[in-house]
Amino acid sequence: MILIIGATGTIGSLLARRLAEGEVPFRALVRRKDVPIEGAETVVANLDEPNSLRDVFTGIDQVFLKTAGTSTDEGPVIAQQKAAIDAAVAAGAEHIIKVSAQGTAPDLPIPFGMHASIERYLTASGLAATVLRPSSFMQNLVGGITTFTKEGEIFDTYCGGAAAYVDARDIADCAYAVLTGRVPRGGVHTLTGPQALTAAEVAAALSTALDRPVKAVQPTYKELEAMYQQLGLAQRFAQQLTAMAKIIAAGGIADVTTAVRDLTGNAPRSLETFITDHREALEKIIPIRHP
């Protein structure tokens, strides 16, 4: 039996749909009772409360582990994911697929570095482990709270850096291929789209596809940090997110790989395909401006 953690999130919901369509039995850990996940047996638990996890992992062979990105500089995600790994070990599970992040490495600021420390903990757990390290999600364009200004301009939180944007549908497809044994488990896979793009290049692609002018606004690092503080983040965390932007501006998530094709047999989806498939949502976010 497969356990999906994060089945209501961006990647998790896409993976849950794939499993339901493929009639693969799975269990979903959810925090609220009133969240039905099609095709799943749901169990209510919370990774912040390790005691709630005791029965969740009973009979589980494989775990898909993904939670939200961190929202504080203390990185609650580290404790949450370690609790899940401990519960998997205690229940005798065999294999975990962990969603990490492209460019993660020990000693980097928490939003980046947290994944490397969880990966290390996973390796030490003795479980078979498959690590998926996606680049920035194309889905941030429709769901990210800092992606667009009120005027519909891209607010470039990567400060001029390029990202090898990947479609979350490809991440889910990779997880599906590993979970269902279509490709061998194990390894660290950096999942990217077909090319690395700057915010200005994303804006140009949106302009062409949506037939309206789209601009990218590039803040200075000081302006970026101030924006994060205006959103209510503590100064130290705002500084960490800004340090992350500097790493990205220096090319930290710009390498393009063949991993999506290697795992799924299909070429990674392009930004143009993403825009076509999310046209309606994007047209609402980016208004037509009349000169």
Ligand SMILES: NC(=O)c1ccc[n+]([C@@H]2O[C@H](COP(=O)([O-])OP(=O)(O)OC[C@H]3O[C@@H](n4cnc5c(N)ncnc54)[C@H](OP(=O)(O)O)[C@@H]3O)[C@@H](O)[C@H]2O)c1
């Ligand atoms: N966005 C990017 O560009 C990007 C790039 C690379 C890597 N990543 C990584 O990808 C992950 C985020 O993926 P996503 O955007 O698909 O996630 P998401 O949409 O934010 O979903 C997070 C999921 O985790 C669940 N969750 C959160 N806290 C929980 C807890 N205490 N107990 C149980 N479940 C909990 C949420 O459940 P509820 O519905 O109950 O909230 C939700 O299902 C992060 O680790 C991030 O670092 C993101």
